Amino acid sequence: VVLLPEQKGKRCDACLRLESETIRLRNCSRCHSYWYCGEKCQQAQWKAHHKKMCKAYNRYTASTAFQALPPNEKLDSLLLSHLVAELFSNSKEEPLALLIEDQPTPISTFSSLLSGPIVNQRIPPICPMGPNDILLEGVLDELYSRFGNNNFVIHSHLVSIAHGIFPLASRLFNHSCVPNAAAKYIFTESEPVRMDVVALRDIKEGEEICLPYIDPALYQTRQQIFNLTYGFVCTCISCAFAEKIGPIPQPPQEPAEREMFERSLRNFVFPSLDSQPFDLVLPKEPYETIPENMLPALHESFLGSLSEVFSTTSHDGPYRVALDVGVTILAVYALLYPPNYPQIGMHLLEMAKTAWNAVVTGDNDENAQAAEDRLKDELRVYLTRCQDILGIFGREGDSAGGPLEEIGILRRLLVGND
Numbered sequence: 001v002v003l004l005p006e007q008k009g010k011r012c013d014a015c016l017r018l019e020s021e022t023i024r025l026r027n028c029s030r031c032h033s034y035w036y037c038g039e040k041c042q043q044a045q046w047k048a049h050h051k052k053m054c055k056a057y058n059r060y061t062a063s064t065a066f067q068a069l070p071p072n073e074k075l076d077s078l079l080l081s082h083l084v085a086e087l088f089s090n091s092k093e094e095p096l097a098l099l100i101e102d103q104p105t106p107i108s109t110f111s112s113l114l115s116g117p118i119v120n121q122r123i124p125p126i127c128p129m130g131p132n133d134i135l136l137e138g139v140l141d142e143l144y145s146r147f148g149n150n151n152f153v154i155h156s157h158l159v160s161i162a163h164g165i166f167p168l169a170s171r172l173f174n175h176s177c178v179p180n181a182a183a184k185y186i187f188t189e190s191e192p193v194r195m196d197v198v199a200l201r202d203i204k205e206g207e208e209i210c211l212p213y214i215d216p217a218l219y220q221t222r223q224q225i226f227n228l229t230y231g232f233v234c235t236c237i238s239c240a241f242a243e244k245i246g247p248i249p250q251p252p253q254e255p256a257e258r259e260m261f262e263r264s265l266r267n268f269v270f271p272s273l274d275s276q277p278f279d280l281v282l283p284k285e286p287y288e289t290i291p292e293n294m295l296p297a298l299h300e301s302f303l304g305s306l307s308e309v310f311s312t313t314s315h316d317g318p319y320r321v322a323l324d325v326g327v328t329i330l331a332v333y334a335l336l337y338p339p340n341y342p343q344i345g346m347h348l349l350e351m352a353k354t355a356w357n358a359v360v361t362g363d364n365d366e367n368a369q370a371a372e373d374r375l376k377d378e379l380r381v382y383l384t385r386c387q388d389i390l391g392i393f394g395r396e397g398d399s400a401g402g403p404l405e406e407i408g409i410l411r412r413l414l415v416g417n418d
């Protein structure tokens with residue numbers, strides 16, 4: 001694993017736990033550039049790769065070759081260095097034998113994975129490892145050609161914090177834009193980060209378990225990403241439908257037409273939206289087809305402009321505008337994501353926070369009491385739906401905070417306010 005630069009010094013470089021009142025980090029007394037929560041993590045990482053990198057690390061990261069790399073390639077460069085150092089640390093005599101062992105090791109599994117499409121592959125510089133460097137010709141190419149299509153972004157509470165290599169997960173899971181599972185990360189004292197794969201719905205015996213490699217909401221660009229970065233054509237139900245319909249029509253630009261389109265989209269996905277009391281029932285199955293008049297909702301510019309309005313209004317108001325736009329976003333998510341997709345839950349949590357802001361500020365232009373009652377109804381529904389979805393995904397990453405804890409806080413605030 002390798003931490004994103006903004007996380008460096010805030011988390012243990014080995015187990016990725018966040019510094020806190022009970023977790024104190026100390027840095028490596030030689031290079032001062034790796035931080036650990038305790039001796040066990042430090043020793044494990046020293047043995048795994050740090051002893052091969054410690055001496056040259058600061059010179060390498062300060063070099064012009066490293067500094068000139070774009071941010072993602074810097075992370076690749078560090079991760080590749082960790083991987084190579086691990087090869088040398090694990091076997092003194094024959095480091096490269098580890099790549100082809102009969103008994104699979106994580107590294108031999110990694111090197112047996114399908115490589116990505118190689119177009120002008122430029123291998124980033126790695127941390128010098130002394131006389132062994134000569135052994136690396138050809139090997140770096142082999143390892144790096146598997147980075148783009150196999151490596152994972154590690155998150156805590158669904159926010160990215162690091163990149164990592166999980167060879168077994170790479171081996172086991174292909175991609176689908178309508179995935180039936182999602183990856184989450186568990187941090188445990190003195191242990192390497194663990195990936196858990198959570199079923200998002202019931203999975204039949206024999207059915208393939210797939211993860212999303214990229215955000216399925218990139219409806220118009222995702223095939224290009226699969227082609228360039230992963231070297232395959234996705235044929236999931238969503239991509240088969242996209243192939244059949246061809247170019248996505250632009251969403252209406254004229255304000256009245258746009259308003260009408262957004263309203264009919266909300267009513268199409270949530271037919272019970274205008275019922276009393278407020279209710280919002282999310283689809284139970286992924287959409288296999290979408291009616292022609294709803295297709296502009298799949299245009300990437302549509303979600304982009306809705307998200308812009310939502311992010312401003314959900315913080316600064318008017319909150320009624322934010323909540324209406326928020327439901328439109330939810331309708332788009334329901335078309336793009338499979339049921340129980342964690343991002344739907346995260347958006348519902350933002351909706352719940354917005355509804356709470358509206359309750360406490362009394363920011364509404366209707367009859368005050370009726371408006372407050374309606375907002376509280378909405379808030380309860382958002383919290384219930386959000387709990388349903390994020391409860392399936394469960395806790396991940398840091399032990400403190402996180403969306404499930406936030407749901408609990410909002411629930412208590414609501415009870416206190418009633």
Ligand SMILES: C[S@@+](CC[C@H](N)C(=O)[O-])C[C@H]1O[C@@H](n2cnc3c(N)ncnc32)[C@H](O)[C@@H]1O
Nearest residue numbers: 113114149150170171172173174175230231232
């Ligand atoms: C993380 S690996 C998945 C495991 C891979 N099957 C293996 O054993 O190496 C990623 C590669 O698997 C292939 N792959 C993943 N999902 C696919 C899909 N839905 N259709 C076709 N190929 C896919 C692509 O070659 C991709 O670059």
